[in-house]
Amino acid sequence: xxxxxxxxxxxxAALIAGAASAGTLTVVSWGGAYTKSQVEAYQKPWMAxxxxxxxSDDYNGGLAEVKSQVEAGNVTWDIVDVEMSDAVRGCDEGLxxxxxxxxxxxxxxxxxxxxDFVPGAITDCGxxxxxxxxxxxxxxxKFKGDNAPKTMADFFNVKKFPGKRGLRKTPKANLEMxxxxxxxxxxxxxxxxxxxxxxxxxxxVLDRIKNxxxxxxxxxxxxxxxxxxxxxxxxxxxxxxxxxxxxxHKPFKIVWDAQIFDFDVWVIPKGAPHKDLAxxxxxxxxxxxxxxxxxxxxxxxxxxxxxxxxxxxxxNDPNLKMGPQMPTxxxxxxxxxxxxxxxWADHQDELNARFNAWLAS
Amino acid sequence: xxxxxxxIVTADxxxxxxxxxxxxxxxxxxxxxxxxxxxxxxxxxxxxxxxxLLWQGVHDPRYATYMPRSAAAVANWDTVSPITxxxxxxxxxxxxxxxxxxMIGRVATRVNRELPGSRSLFTSSARVAKKMxxxxxxxxxxxxxxxxxxxxxRAVKISAKVYTPAYLANAVDLKYNADGSFSLQDTKHxxxxxxxxxxxxxxxxxxxxxxxxxxxxxxxxxxxxxRTSNLLLILVLLPFWTSLLVRTTAxxxxxxxxxxxNDLFVLFGVTTDAERFSMIYNKTxxxxxMTHILLPFMILPLYSVMKTIxxxxxxxxxxxxxxxxxxxxxxxxxxxxxxxxxxxLLVFILAIGYYITPALVGGQDGQMISNIIDFHMRKSLNWNxxxxxxxxxLVVVMFFFWIYDRVVGIDNMKLG
Numbered sequence: 001x002x003x004x005x006x007x008x009x010x011x012x013a014a015l016i017a018g019a020a021s022a023g024t025l026t027v028v029s030w031g032g033a034y035t036k037s038q039v040e041a042y043q044k045p046w047m048a049x050x051x052x053x054x055x056s057d058d059y060n061g062g063l064a065e066v067k068s069q070v071e072a073g074n075v076t077w078d079i080v081d082v083e084m085s086d087a088v089r090g091c092d093e094g095l096x097x098x099x100x101x102x103x104x105x106x107x108x109x110x111x112x113x114x115x116d117f118v119p120g121a122i123t124d125c126g127x128x129x130x131x132x133x134x135x136x137x138x139x140x141x142k143f144k145g146d147n148a149p150k151t152m153a154d155f156f157n158v159k160k161f162p163g164k165r166g167l168r169k170t171p172k173a174n175l176e177m178x179x180x181x182x183x184x185x186x187x188x189x190x191x192x193x194x195x196x197x198x199x200x201x202x203x204x205v206l207d208r209i210k211n212x213x214x215x216x217x218x219x220x221x222x223x224x225x226x227x228x229x230x231x232x233x234x235x236x237x238x239x240x241x242x243x244x245x246x247x248x249h250k251p252f253k254i255v256w257d258a259q260i261f262d263f264d265v266w267v268i269p270k271g272a273p274h275k276d277l278a279x280x281x282x283x284x285x286x287x288x289x290x291x292x293x294x295x296x297x298x299x300x301x302x303x304x305x306x307x308x309x310x311x312x313x314x315x316n317d318p319n320l321k322m323g324p325q326m327p328t329x330x331x332x333x334x335x336x337x338x339x340x341x342x343x344w345a346d347h348q349d350e351l352n353a354r355f356n357a358w359l360a361s
Numbered sequence: 362x363x364x365x366x367x368x369i370v371t372a373d374x375x376x377x378x379x380x381x382x383x384x385x386x387x388x389x390x391x392x393x394x395x396x397x398x399x400x401x402x403x404x405x406x407x408x409x410x411x412x413x414l415l416w417q418g419v420h421d422p423r424y425a426t427y428m429p430r431s432a433a434a435v436a437n438w439d440t441v442s443p444i445t446x447x448x449x450x451x452x453x454x455x456x457x458x459x460x461x462x463x464m465i466g467r468v469a470t471r472v473n474r475e476l477p478g479s480r481s482l483f484t485s486s487a488r489v490a491k492k493m494x495x496x497x498x499x500x501x502x503x504x505x506x507x508x509x510x511x512x513x514x515r516a517v518k519i520s521a522k523v524y525t526p527a528y529l530a531n532a533v534d535l536k537y538n539a540d541g542s543f544s545l546q547d548t549k550h551x552x553x554x555x556x557x558x559x560x561x562x563x564x565x566x567x568x569x570x571x572x573x574x575x576x577x578x579x580x581x582x583x584x585x586x587x588r589t590s591n592l593l594l595i596l597v598l599l600p601f602w603t604s605l606l607v608r609t610t611a612x613x614x615x616x617x618x619x620x621x622x623n624d625l626f627v628l629f630g631v632t633t634d635a636e637r638f639s640m641i642y643n644k645t646x647x648x649x650x651m652t653h654i655l656l657p658f659m660i661l662p663l664y665s666v667m668k669t670i671x672x673x674x675x676x677x678x679x680x681x682x683x684x685x686x687x688x689x690x691x692x693x694x695x696x697x698x699x700x701x702x703x704x705x706l707l708v709f710i711l712a713i714g715y716y717i718t719p720a721l722v723g724g725q726d727g728q729m730i731s732n733i734i735d736f737h738m739r740k741s742l743n744w745n746x747x748x749x750x751x752x753x754x755l756v757v758v759m760f761f762f763w764i765y766d767r768v769v770g771i772d773n774m775k776l777g
Contacts (some may be wrong), residue, residue: 064739092466092484170740214642215725229619342481350477350550352741356733357552359725360559 023274024053025281028065029081031058032220033243037297038081040315042285045293049284052277060218063090066269070095075271078278085341085348087126087265092345096125097268103279105287107306116288118263121303126265127286130300133261133327133336134173137241138233139226140251152181152258152335155233156208163232166225169215171355172344173235173260176337178205180258186337193343199351203358215359226252242299242325246314256332262339263303299325415755418528418748423471424520427464428455432521440515440539448514449498456483456490468520474743475527476516482507515539528749553733553750557757560729563647563719564712570652571659571708572701579663579700584672594664601657609718612650616641616722642724650718655711659704666700702769706762713758730754 027043029035035056043054057077059065063086069075082090090096101122104113114122121128136155142163143149149161156178158165167174176189179202184192192198214231216222222236223244238259244250266286268278284290291302292310299322302308314320323329327336369377425432430451438448459465469483486504493500501508518539519527527537534551535543545551578597582590600608615621618637626632640646670693678688716731723732730750737747765771 062740063742067742089466089470093470094463094466210725213725228617230617346473346478346480349474349741349743352736353550353552356736357550357555360552360555360728 023277024055025274025277026055026057026076026078027081027281028057028059028077028079030061030219032218032240033247033298034219034237034239034300037239037294037300038285040297041294042281042290045290046281046284050277050280054281062086063095066090066095066267067093070270073271075269075273077269078272078274079266079268079281081129081264082126082267083341084120084123084126084128084263084265084339085344087123087267088341089345090267091123091125095270097270097272097275098125099127099268099279099282101127103283105283107288107304109306111306113286113304116304116306118303118305121263123265126267127282128263128265128303129286129291130264130294130303131261131327132264132300133238133259134168134177134235135238135241135254135256135259135327136177136233136235137222137226137252137254139229140253142232148253149233149255150257151255152177153183155235155255156181156205158209158212161232164212164214164230165209166214166216166222166231166234166236167209168235169217169359171351172348173339174206174355175199175202175351176260176339177235177258178202180335180337181205186258186335189337190340190343194347199354203354206358210358223250223252226250238327239298239300246317246320256327256335258335258337259327259332260337260339261327262341264300295322295326299327301326301328414744414748415752416748417745418532418750418752419524419526421471421520421525421528421745422523423467424517425523427459427462427468428452428521431455431517435514435518435521438514438518440511440518444498444509444511444514446496446498449501449508450495452501452508452517453490453493453497456487460487460490470742472516472520475519476512478507479513479516482513528745529752531746532749532753553730553753556728556730556733557753559644560713560731561757563644563651563727563729564709564715566648567651567655567712568659568705568709570648571656572705574652575656575659575663575704576697576701579660579667582660582664583667583670597657597660600653605654605717606721608654609650609721612646612653613641613722616646616649641722642727644723644727646722646724647719647727647729650722651712651715654718655708658707658711662703662707663697663700666703667697670696698769702765706765709761710758713761714754 027038029038035058039056043056046052047054059080061083063082066077066080066082067090069077087096091098101114104117104122104127106112107116117128118131136149136152138149138161140148143161149155149157154161155165175193179189179192179198180186182201182205193202214225214234216225216234219237219240222231222234223240225231225234226241227244227250238254241252241254245252266282268275268282272278286303288304288306288310291304292307292312294300295302295307295311296313296315302311311322311326313322324331327333371377371380431448431454434448434451438445456465459468465484465487469480472483473480482505486501486508489504493504498508507513515538519525519537525537526543530537530543531546532553534546534554536546537543582593582597585593613620617623618639618641620641622640623632623637626638627634632638640649674696675688675693678692679685683691714731715729716735719727719729720732720735723729731754734747734750734754737743737750
């Protein structure tokens with residue numbers, strides 16, 4: 001009997017769904033406008049679909065919390081949004097669960113996920129969701145018309161463009177930007193930075209703005225520093241500046257020259273309490289539609305090729321097309337530098353020490 | 362009645378001495394029983410974690426555990442003679458094993474701390490180690506010429522030590538070499554001693570500032586009638602009860618260049634709009650915020666000591682012709698010294714470990730040693746170095762405690 005089979009089938013399905021819904025997933029990300037984009041695009045639809053709950057937690061990046069949770073054997077985070085270099089390092093150190101790429105849904109046209117994701121987006125323990133970028137932005141009320149900064153060199157030129165500079169308190173991205181400002185082409189940055197002379201050169205450029213530097217750590221800080229007038233320009237994650245302009249109508253402008261782009265990656269800490277749910281959430285949130293939806297909340301590029309075509313306009317302003325706001329938009333991408341996670345995995349201890357000593361001197 | 366030659370016994374015939382000891386033991390056991398929960402709590406929640414964490418500062422078994430063959434092979438190597446095939450073979454066998462157990466990342470992280478760039482050398486070599494065939498040294502060098510360099514093997518030799526002085530040396534800006542000697546860290550990487558010096562400097566200035574600001578306040582509180590002084594005491598306690606984070610953030614709002622104080626300065630013409638003072642995100646900000654936050658720790662012990670100084674002494678001194686300042690310095694002040702000692706020690710020791718305030722308002726020249734410890738705990742994940750730095754800080758605090766005991770005397774301290 002067809003009807004009976006159908007009824008039994010749906011009853012069983014309901015039971016399974018009921019059993020699965022017992023879980024509450026802890027999803028950890030970077031807070032502010034970025035987390036909001038993930039809540040809207042990933043979390044709400046997933047909760048509606050599966051009936052599970054999500055607790056959203058914020059952090060400032062890095063593996064410290066994951067490491068302490070895993071080593072203490074008391075893991076409370078189920079899935080974490082990390083930078084690519086941390087995903088690779090965490091995997092190497094056995095802090096993360098390996099992820100089988102076959103759980104990822106194919107593109108709508110049937111292209112398998114491994115082919116649909118941008119090259120390098122899927123690693124042993126992580127699946128990228130977005131391409132984001134470190135750029136610098138300035139306050140358009142302070143620099144106008146021809147007097148506005150246009151290149152990376154302008155950021156390090158306090159004589160021509162006076163005012164405080166905001167920078168992330170880490171050598172990462174700052175050293176690359178310094179070399180780019182000094183005329184090193186994008187494809188040679190890490191070769192130069194790999195030599196002691198190259199490191200000296202980068203720090204010499206940073207010296208130019210050291211007395212005017214304000215250091216930030218959380219992604220939500222730079223737009224705040226700009227808005228408060230504490231800095232005239234600041235490096236920032238491009239989505240945060242976009243959000244301040246689009247949602248809060250702040251007078252900020254992004255300079256895309258020598259942007260440093262990188263992936264943000266979902267990883268699952270080893271021994272996560274709801275590992276299966278986390279895998280399900282990971283697969284769901286990185287499908288073509290979800291990644292495209294996220295792009296309507298914040299200007300980070302989707303990590304799937306098939307999502308690009310679906311990227312529309314800002315969620316509350318149909319006239320604001322999201323395509324040109326992305327780090328990967330052709331006009332923005334000309335001088336882009338890809339963050340090298342292998343370089344940083346090798347040199348971060350040494351360069352952190354050097355950077356901290358430089359800061360303190 | 363007892364006879365004169367025998368021991369004194371109680372009514373039931375037991376010698377008094379033993380009976381007394383038994384009674385004393387019982388009362389001591391009862392006291393210990395009452396204190397036991399606290400002692401157990403302190404041991405479990407403070408002493409054991411503290412020791413096990415500090416232990417990491419000198420103990421790092423990672424390399425030796427996951428790469429036992431090469432650890433043994435380099436143990437007797439003299440760090441200058443050529444690399445032998447035996448060392449290379451042990452290394453290849455270890456790389457294969459560590460790759461299989463997925464521990465190669467931990468090993469690579471360890472060696473990378475001694476020689477930057479080793480991380481990718483180890484992870485990438487481990488990936489292909491399974492296919493390597495003898496002679497292994499040649500195979501390794503073919504993979505990367507770094508395997509032929511003595512520097513790589515020296516880094517391995519340092520990493521292979523289970524009990525290592527490398528982290529402690531690093532904590533005081535020294536470098537531990539493979540041949541067992543120490544050398545100065547190169548100038549561009551020296552930071553820890555400088556931060557330690559700055560930490561002591563900031564702590565001393567804050568202690569002094571708290572004393573100068575707190576002493577008159579405590580004096581006033583102790584001499585006013587109770588009703589008024591209680592009211593004023595609440596004004597001291599109110600910020601004391603407010604969260605540290607709130608008070609620090611409030612200082613950011615007050616001191617920042619677009620903040621209240623700068624606005625007032627511009628309004629009254631002290632400075633111009635273009636040249637606002639930078640009073641936050643630097644050492645000045647740390648000093649101001651820390652002095653404010655730690656002030657109650659100075660005022661309260663001072664107040665409680667001053668409360669016990671009878672005003673009649675100073676009156677007596679004055680009535681006998683002492684100048685008010687003489688009466689203060691020779692009669693009142695010496696009696697308040699135990700309060701100064703308690704307050705100063707309390708403020709100094711709290712200040713030396715301060716972390717949230719410098720992290721929030723310190724900018725680049727207001728960072729303290731605890732911030733670099735935090736950096737190694739949360740960012741670089743070098744817990745061993747963090748532990749070694751903690752150990753150094755503990756020794757410094759103990760040293761100051763000892764000096765204090767020699768100069769002021771610990772039993773001279775009064776908290777109330």
